[in-house]
Amino acid sequence: MVLQALYSGETRELELSGTRRGLLALGQLLRGEAGSCALSENRRSFPYERSLSEIAFWEDPERDTASIVTEGRILRIQGGREALDLLAGNIEDFASEAGAGDHCHVDSPTCDYIAPESDPLVIAFMA
Template sequence: MLQVLYSGETRELELSGARPELLALGQLLRGKAGSYDLSENRHPFPYERSLSEIAFREDPEGDTASIVAEDEILRIQGGREALDLLADNIEGFASEADAGDHCHVDSPTYDYIAPASDPLVIAFMK
């Protein structure tokens, strides 16, 4: 089970789940397009709301990955190399991190993330 929480004030997103689900999401992002239904969190504090879906697609002309909350959907799109780097980060975190760890994936920390992207935090579900 994965969840994505969103703060409208900071535009920050938190993607969290158990190791197997985060690893599966990384593999899914290596495809051309797809979606993943998310678990609803009725009490997303300190975030404002819980999103219902991750939708992604490869953009053959893109050279960065865009990560944006749009309504109730986390939309990810980008060039193949950028999506693979995002998948690598998610899988690396899921494989190596300890239970209390988290990882920030944003621009300018990572140059493969589009500057207009919402800041993303990857964490294990509590």
């Protein structure tokens, strides 16, 4: 499973990229109650500041939305079950249909299941 995430502190933007298999696996992982997965390091992070090392996620039954935030080198995702399932489904749909160079945006203005405090997320396909 190949996944990597890059982060820009200046813009708070995240880029999560992966192979079809990696993105599909992440979608399935997000359907669980809690978990984590290691990310591949990208030594060429420009124009982002740094490469992240891990995704950690958990279900929070008190929330209606999903929060996607970066803390240090960890991408943290928490949210209600429905919001996490919507995120997982969008990742899986993108991975199933994406071609080389394709990307999609997942952020609160675009997706109503994403919490406003979330870092803007771009999901990119690695052929």
